[in-house]
Amino acid sequence: MTQPERRYVITFGCPDRTGIVARISQFLADAGGWIVEAAYHTDQDTGWFFTRQEVLADSLPFGIDALRTQFAEVAAELGGDWTVTDTGERRRAVLLVSREGHCLYDLLGRVASGELDVDIRAVIGNHLDLASITQAHGIPFHHVPFPKDDKEAAFEKVRSLVAEHEPHAIVLARFMQILPSSLCQEWAGRALNIHHSFLPSFIGAKPYHQAHVRGVKLVGATCHYVTADLDAGPIVEQDVIRVGHADGVPDMVRKGRDIEKVVLARGLRWHLENRVLVHGNKTVVF
Amino acid sequence: MTQPERRYVITFGCPDRTGIVARISQFLADAGGWIVEAAYHTDQDTGWFFTRQEVLADSLPFGIDALRTQFAEVAAELGGDWTVTDTGERRRAVLLVSREGHCLYDLLGRVASGELDVDIRAVIGNHLDLASITQAHGIPFHHVPFPKDDKEAAFEKVRSLVAEHEPHAIVLARFMQILPSSLCQEWAGRALNIHHSFLPSFIGAKPYHQAHVRGVKLVGATCHYVTADLDAGPIVEQDVIRVGHADGVPDMVRKGRDIEKVVLARGLRWHLENRVLVHGNKTVVF
Amino acid sequence: MTQPERRYVITFGCPDRTGIVARISQFLADAGGWIVEAAYHTDQDTGWFFTRQEVLADSLPFGIDALRTQFAEVAAELGGDWTVTDTGERRRAVLLVSREGHCLYDLLGRVASGELDVDIRAVIGNHLDLASITQAHGIPFHHVPFPKDDKEAAFEKVRSLVAEHEPHAIVLARFMQILPSSLCQEWAGRALNIHHSFLPSFIGAKPYHQAHVRGVKLVGATCHYVTADLDAGPIVEQDVIRVGHADGVPDMVRKGRDIEKVVLARGLRWHLENRVLVHGNKTVVF
Amino acid sequence: MTQPERRYVITFGCPDRTGIVARISQFLADAGGWIVEAAYHTDQDTGWFFTRQEVLADSLPFGIDALRTQFAEVAAELGGDWTVTDTGERRRAVLLVSREGHCLYDLLGRVASGELDVDIRAVIGNHLDLASITQAHGIPFHHVPFPKDDKEAAFEKVRSLVAEHEPHAIVLARFMQILPSSLCQEWAGRALNIHHSFLPSFIGAKPYHQAHVRGVKLVGATCHYVTADLDAGPIVEQDVIRVGHADGVPDMVRKGRDIEKVVLARGLRWHLENRVLVHGNKTVVF
Structure with a gap:
């Protein structure tokens, strides 16, 4: 374009x-x-x-x-x-990932096809699964393992890797690790998370399982700013998709991913274009 | 048709x-x-x-x-x-209402235009606001006031009015009173409620206010079977509509009503056509 | 409210x-x-x-x-x-109907429940089917038959009935008669039609039948300003609903009606609030 | 999974x-x-x-x-x-592309993340733009130029490249070339196209431009089987997304892409799972 x-x-x-x-x-x-x-x-x-x-x-x-x-x-x-x-200064972003790649694949595809104009300076993963696709797009991948007994050092490593790039956006693209409040503070207003439910329903772990148990007829996703309060930060964008009795948890996961991808991509675009004004715990999206 | x-x-x-x-x-x-x-x-x-x-x-x-x-x-x-x-035996329903008429107007219109085939035997209201429109459709309206200090007698009155008609469906069309568990029991599998949120978010009173405070980007409605557990019965149908920062609570209320109406109408139709099979706290909707 | x-x-x-x-x-x-x-x-x-x-x-x-x-x-x-x-001057509207009542019922319900603030001065129908519901809402109903061999006189009657009220909106709520271009001219920018398809697909008669033949997976509705060019005026609002192989024409008609109602109600609200600015054959909706 | x-x-x-x-x-x-x-x-x-x-x-x-x-x-x-x-025999597909990569990126991401189980045997492009991403996923890319004066030979080349793999699906992922009727015949029931409009609106070239001129309020995409009749084959799946007066053609293109991607991915999944039964010019999707 x-x-x-x-x-x-x-x-x-x-x-x-x-x-x-x-x-x-x-x-x-x-x-x-x-x-x-x-x-x-x-x-x-x-x-x-x-x-x-x-x-x-x-x-x-x-x-x-x-x-x-x-x-x-x-x-x-x-x-x-x-x-x-x-707008002449290109926006910089760092992505945090774990093993699930759908959001990363989606964002890389958008950048590669010229649809989303952002300089992804680095992808940081606590697993190696997504290293090769990242590198195929010419982007450095940093592997930072998160051992259960020393997450503090891992977060410090992540913090310093991110800080190098002074990114306009830090994107938790299904990162799955809960940030310490000090990082929430340091990244305030810049860290975007994608949560795989229509918040405030199904906060925390395994939201699709929670949704399946409750028997809901739609599943959703929420892009929000990260705050120290888990899954409770200002909401930037949400959307839903219909599910039915024939959809087991794996079907909900699969259908939900299509929503996670677009909700995160929209939220990130708006954030990078300075369209999102945070006020208290709510957002104005122009 | x-x-x-x-x-x-x-x-x-x-x-x-x-x-x-x-x-x-x-x-x-x-x-x-x-x-x-x-x-x-x-x-x-x-x-x-x-x-x-x-x-x-x-x-x-x-x-x-x-x-x-x-x-x-x-x-x-x-x-x-x-x-x-x-299907040759016409289905019977009794509707319970309060002051907000949008769901009642909608159901009456659907019946009058031949779209929803059900014999609405009676409308019971704890206020008189909706008496005249009900009667204009040729349907008896029963006024049962709910004084704060004697709800028990009121519910007994409602119970006996409903029982007369042996209805296939008892529809809480924004009735706003919490049923005693004895009534939930008696009407089990026949009482449908419309809750003005995308459950399990925003259970209880004033869900649009709760939604506004949380800053969600969609509001919804849920049609579910009434059980003794408030807003926690098996979900029959749900849907949502987009809202934005410019929508105050009155706008959310107005937009949400369009969803409440269709969600209730769909749920009621499916129930009357025996399309909803309840299993535990979930539904199969054929 | x-x-x-x-x-x-x-x-x-x-x-x-x-x-x-x-x-x-x-x-x-x-x-x-x-x-x-x-x-x-x-x-x-x-x-x-x-x-x-x-x-x-x-x-x-x-x-x-x-x-x-x-x-x-x-x-x-x-x-x-x-x-x-x-906004202190209440908006006036005249509604034109035929036999299908779903849009009329919907608008009357919205006005009666205080959701849509408009003074419906008259309903004009070429059949008598919708007279009694109109009158139950305290609104005059005018029956103007449209004999095949003298539509001109009928339109002249309608024109003069409408003119009496100097309405801000003339709503063709499934009126089913094609307006002569002189009336399109006289009512330019004030006459809103609801067409039961997602225009420009399925212009003209029996759009649900056309949709069924083509095997589309969504049916829609379009609210547009009436111009001399059939179903080609500036579009104010559109929406769609999902259909599937199990939906015959009657199901499409039924599902589509829910979309017709909300699309017309939204379009009318925006028009009455002066939110719709027409420019050429397109609209800006603020 | x-x-x-x-x-x-x-x-x-x-x-x-x-x-x-x-x-x-x-x-x-x-x-x-x-x-x-x-x-x-x-x-x-x-x-x-x-x-x-x-x-x-x-x-x-x-x-x-x-x-x-x-x-x-x-x-x-x-x-x-x-x-x-x-289902124990893995499904094979060949993809045909041109320069626009969003559908290809999307499908490759779905396969790589284990969400869509299909063996993409080859990608054939009339331009080289998408060669490297294809190869990064370990898939052979064949460049078949389409000179204006000798498309016949090019199509013959494509035909023979496709035939080698006996694919269950031939996916025109924004291929942009109109297939000769002999190929439509040979690939009947196996060739899926994604058209960037809500068919039957805006058949042929530049549908987003056509949509912009008409001033529609939604843009869509259609996945259909390819037949000799341009954009008129049996429809497998469709969806839409809202646009407004502020959306120029580039915005429509961008928003529409998100719909194209999911509509194609859904259609392809259903086809590969033998869920789509074609009957005349319509489909039953189980």
């Missing part, structure tokens, strides 16, 4: 009041900024205002540093949080 | 072994029975075999009583549970 | 350029307008910019007439088309 | 009459056959009866050749068409 033109992406949030949109859009208009996409939302419960704007880089007479400096003033005036990013 | 030809519906379940299908189908073939629909399933966990068959009434040389007598022998030989029903 | 606060709804479209959002939002900010919902879109093919904004009526120091006068100047300056409507 | 036990799969079709199920099931019961899955259907339009049965191989006292010989007699007696296949 043809690359879209380079854009600056602004996200901003502050307590709602009149004149916010006017202030931001006037600032951009004064600089000649051509807005190609704009979205607004106010959360009625908390009275918090959110916006995300995409501006053509070439329409501005200055670069991203000047944009940041100038927008910081606007944001300070309005009393809010902001980010300004450049 | 044109009425389909009269049929006898056989359901049967027993421990799986070879020869069951042969035995049943040979019995029907010997009598000249024309099978218009047949379904089979074996539950791998419990080794239980299930079947449902529809036979054209006119293809048999005898009536339903003889069919029952003869099939009872086959069933005894195979050691299983069975039912034989006649 | 509780009524939301009174709002003024502004829609606007013009050729895209920088500064449009700034101009409009500055105008609103200067007047103290509190924006509760705002959406923007630019069509890349035609370079056309669209926006829809909801402003709290009480936040402005003037009424809707002054808002219109003043906004007209802004719009003239930007060179675009606009509407300003008041 | 653990391999299920070896099974013989019987499919059978004949004009409907009483006693068919009894005859077949008695035959199996007499031989001690343990039926693990059974499905029946009668097409009401044509009066044709269909069944598919899975029998545990170890439950029979004889092998597949004897089963075929004996079942042939039963089938002859009933006057129908039949197949008997052995």
Whole structure:
């Protein structure tokens, strides 16, 4: 697919009041900024205002540093949080995997076919099963075993391997290990997990087995930010697929995988495009 | 729509072994029975075999009583549970409602337009809000108030009103009162509830509020048989609809209603057509 | 449900350029307008910019007439088309029906249960089948027969009955008569039809039969604006439902109805809330 | 996943009459056959009866050749068409591709992760783009260029490459070349195509562009058997995904790909498991 033109992406949030949109859009208009996409939302419960704007880089007479400096003033005036990013800077990701490969295969295929534009800097696995497919895509694979009696050292190894790449996203692509809270903290807002159930149903281990026991008629998957609270972080995306009485656990696993793959891929795309604004334990997805 | 030809519906379940299908189908073939629909399933966990068959009434040389007598022998030989029903006997239902009318309006519309063939013998409400629409459809409405300090008497009143009609289905169409376990017992396998969440998520009161707090990206509804365990009975049907950050609780309520209506209508249809076989806390839906 | 606060709804479209959002939002900010919902879109093919904004009526120091006068100047300056409507003025609709009642029952139920806020001024039917349910809801029913040899007079009767009410929406709720192009013209942008297929598949008569012959695995419904070109007007909403080899035409009809109802109800809601902006033969739905 | 036990799969079709199920099931019961899955259907339009049965191989006292010989007699007696296949014989497939890799990546990932059990004997491409990923999976890639002025020779090359492997399935995984009718004939009932629209809408070239022009609110994909009539063969599976006014053609392409992948994978699985019975231009999918 043809690359879209380079854009600056602004996200901003502050307590709602009149004149916010006017202030931001006037600032951009004064600089000649051509807005190609704009979205607004106010959360009625908390009275918090959110916006995300995409501006053509070439329409501005200055670069991203000047944009940041100038927008910081606007944001300070309005009393809010902001980010300004450049689609010209390729996003970096590190993937954490275990033995189940469907999410990894899916993401590698999306990148290879030019559908998902991200620089996968490394794949880290606690087993070797997925090393060769990773390497076939020209991506380094790091094997970090997780012995039961020394997970701490393993997590430290993972932490430092990840840190090298300063990734925009750390993707737990069916990693199956529960992160220590210190890592949740360090990766806050960057670590995405795919959980194989429609949360908050079936938290924890073996969700398809739980679903089978309960006799549900749909199984699902949830992409969420990792927090110290297991499977309870802000939800980015969810979807479901129909199952019936004829579906045993292996059928649920198989059908569910198709949902896990698309839910994770959508969540990751939105995260990389700065479309996901976290507020408390919820997300706004523009 | 044109009425389909009269049929006898056989359901049967027993421990799986070879020869069951042969035995049943040979019995029907010997009598000249024309099978218009047949379904089979074996539950791998419990080794239980299930079947449902529809036979054209006119293809048999005898009536339903003889069919029952003869099939009872086959069933005894195979050691299983069975039912034989006649689509020529119109199914009866009693509906329990409160103030929210969307499920009632929907069911009345389906019956009036000839889409759902059921004789709604009575609607019982703990409020008067839905009396006039019920009566406009020519159906008796019984008002049974539920005072906080004397629910027992109210439930006894409901019990006796329902019992008069010997209904095949008692439908809790957003009834909002928790049945005492004695009623759950008396109505076992006949009482269908519609819960406004994708169970087992958000059991109990105000599920849309719970869903909003958790920030889920889909809301759902569940039609299940009522048991003494709140919202934990065998699930007949479920479905979901997408919501987003812009949807407040009232939007979730509105979107969810469209799912509640179809999920309840599907579950009720299947129940009335003897398509739902309960086994433990799960259902086989043929 | 509780009524939301009174709002003024502004829609606007013009050729895209920088500064449009700034101009409009500055105008609103200067007047103290509190924006509760705002959406923007630019069509890349035609370079056309669209926006829809909801402003709290009480936040402005003037009424809707002054808002219109003043906004007209802004719009003239930007060179675009606009509407300003008041949610305090209840929307009026006239429904056209034939014999199939499922869409009518559904809409009446939504209005009666307070879910869809619209004043259904009249229902016009070319058969009498749906007269009594309409009247049970306190709505006048007009019977206008359509004799094969004098449809022109019948349409003239319908035209004048509709004109009396100056409705915001004329809903063809499975009306089954093809409108003459003069009526399409007179009702342009106000007449919504529900077609019982996923257009552009199966245009014209008996779409479920066509679908059955082709052996599709999903059937659908389409809500679109009526134009002189049969089933080819701008699409507002579509949805589908799964069917299988066991579904005959009557099953497809039954399953499809559930989709027709929700697709029409959604399309009508969006139309009445001024969320649908037509551009050429396509719609922007905010 | 653990391999299920070896099974013989019987499919059978004949004009409907009483006693068919009894005859077949008695035959199996007499031989001690343990039926693990059974499905029946009668097409009401044509009066044709269909069944598919899975029998545990170890439950029979004889092998597949004897089963075929004996079942042939039963089938002859009933006057129908039949197949008997052995899940112990691994299914073979050849894939035809062009430049777009998403379907190929998806199928290779499913095979590599053990989810889809098929022996991909070869991938044939008219471009070289997908050679390396194919080879990374240990599968031979054949490059057969399709010069505009000599497609006939190219097709002959493809034909002979395919013929070598006697594949159960020939998968056109976005192959983009229209097969000559001689090949359609030779591969009848074995060649599956994925078309990137919800057929019968948008037949032929550039369906996403056609969809964008029409302004549909859903895009879809269709897996069908290839026949000499372009995009008009029997449909095996279809699905759709929601799009909106903000989705340009590239977005439709991207979203549609997720549907193409799962629709093709489902269709191929069902075909390989002998679940798809073709009758006229329609399919029964058990």
